[in-house]
Amino acid sequence: MEIGIGLALAGAAFAAFLASCGSAWGIAVASEAAAGVLTEDPEKFGKLLVMIALPGTQGFYGFLGAFYIMMKINLLGGAFPVSLASGLQLFFAGLPVGVVGLISGYYQGRASAAGIHLVAKRPEESGKAIILPAMVETYAVLGLLATILMVSGIKL
Secondary structure, three states, X not given: OHXXXXXXXXXXXXXXXXXXXXXXXXXXXXXXHHHHHHHHOHHHHHHHHHHHHHHHHXXXXXXXXXXXXXXXXXXXXXXXXXXXXXXXXXXXXXXXXXXXXXXXXXXXXXXXXXXXXXXXXXXXXXXXXXXXXXXXXXXXXXXXXXXXXXXXXXXX
């Protein structure tokens, strides 16, 4: 039973850890691009802030996936017994939001950087520039939904 809880917690940890790493990486990529633009025109900060922050959502999705796993096993209320099979299922259920968050966070940062470069040259196109990284967000949401649906279907 203890191995099952350990595996479930590992799934939660991977969900939060990987997605948060993706967010940090993506925000760093977008911030590097924004810093270059802001050295030339600090007035564009307001237009760039959303694109800098967009890759940060993956970390929140990873936390939600981890929280959902922890709620499933009642971790905060004393923890239910978790079999090895259920622990493995919960471990693998945490991977979609974690892995997709890692990858999409980075690529959303790159898409944000592209949008930032667009705003640098054509500030009036900031709405279009936000759509570019927002398209990547779709897949982060799908990773979270996959985790939620899988966790919901696991019997303890």
